[in-house]
Amino acid sequence: MGTFVAVGRSLALTGCRRSEAVGLKWTEVDAANSCLRFEDSKEGASVRPIGLSVLDMTDGLVMDDQGAFVFPGTVEGKPLVGFPKYWKKALKGTTLEDITPHVLRHSFASVANDLGFTEATVAALLGHSRGTVISRYIHTVDTALIMAADTIAGYIHGLLDGMRFTRTSYALDRVARQAALSRLFSEVTAGSEALAA
DSSP states (O other): OOHHHHHHHHHHHHOOOHHHHHTOBGGGEEGGGTEEEEEEETTEEEEEEOOHHHHHHHHTSOOSOTTSBSSBOSSTTOBOOOHHHHHHHHHTTSTTTTOOTHHHHHHHHHHHHHTTOOHHHHHHHHTOOOSSSSOTTOOSOOHHHHHHHHHHHHHHHHHHTTOOOSOOSOOOOHHHHHHHHHHHHHHHHHHHHHHHO
């Protein structure tokens, strides 16, 4: 996957601003806690939950230097420069020619809304919230936000790959919730039996 395509895909899957994605450093990717920890964004330091689709994508990228940029440019130690130029060139002559990269941020929010997530959840995922989740000192990100990020990014990833969904809203149906709880409790039981042995 080319750097330009990877940046575009990350914008679609995270709802990040173009400058945040282009300037993203490996030190800001917290895969263990499924989030991006921006040292400096439009709102200052910011923690953004991200979905598995984003983690899968970054897993496939080369990390030469921990402090380096996730999307390196052609000049060593610099991020990809000229993303808007690549964007215009890629979309020239298509029906998307007038679309800007910022539209992907709006699209992320629209998909999240269509899936039934609240304004507060969407705001936190986009970095608008200044609540307890969006703080440079937080180490554990709210599980509900990670689940929301998984759902939204997974849905968008599917759309990008040409999937057609029969359901356009996210539902926590009883069977799925019971299955998740059963898995959780079976892991606890298995762990307890191992300790007792």
